[in-house]
């Protein structure tokens with residue numbers, strides 16, 4: 284029987300005993316993955332969700348398997364609202380952990396109260412305020428619940444954003460990668476760095492993971508991790524090459540996007556993210572400030588209208 288608070292296409296998957304991934308189809312805009320580690324000292328969450336409906340479904344699914352344990356800690360892998368809006372629905376006693384720039388970004392974010400008309404249909408958040416993380420690690424942080432040891436690590440440089448964290452469970456060989464990894468969905472680096480995103484792949488490859496939960500898309504199992512990383516590597520290099528050619532030919536990022544061939548990457552969801560990534564690559568190469576409004580305006584133009592959204 285389907286629980287009344289469930290969301291179609293969202294499922295809590297037990298990856299290893301006590302370690303769960305909340306996997307949401309189709310992994311497109313605002314539809315993220317999250318996680319829960321359940322032990323006798325309480326529940327450690329990895330991220331929340333974009334909307335109240337999705338976060339309630341996630342928290343209810345966790346509650347059903349938690350044997351009465353409550354959420355004591357939540358780790359935000361980065362600032363984006365698909366991973367953090369649901370912070371506001373966590374128990375007041377839960378501690379939220381994130382990188383300093385994630386906290387700073389959440390505190391200045393206006394998407395919840397002034398959503399730009401970029402998506403169609405517009406997401407209905409059901410949440411009207413942010414809850415920012417209050418615990419900021421400087422260096423790696425280790426969390427325990429029962430038998431589970433969770434290492435929270437930052438690559439040390441901007442990649443998907445300037446404050447990415449992953450959660451690594453060495454005993455279980457499980458890696459919650461946040462949005463440093465996508466699977467079957469176009470990766471994004473517009474609020475971080477294309478070069479950094481490229482570097483982060485080598486950094487992630489050092490975790491001997493058997494189960495990797497990407498920020499979006501299906502779980503990656505051990506033998507596929509390398510090929511998913513390799514596909515990201517090809518994509519980020521494609522972005523860099525396209526940006527370099529576009530700048531050489533005096534094209535805008537939108538013109539460069541329109542004149543390139545996405546090739547194998549056309550199969551990934553949300554292919555229009557090409558424009559956002561090119562904007563970032565142009566700025567990084569020229570040393571200029573990133574213009575978020577211009578980047579999204581161009582992305583909507585490239586897409587011939589607002590971006591498809593099922594949040």
Ligand SMILES: [Zn+2]
Nearest residue numbers: 315365462498
């Ligand atoms: Zn995300």
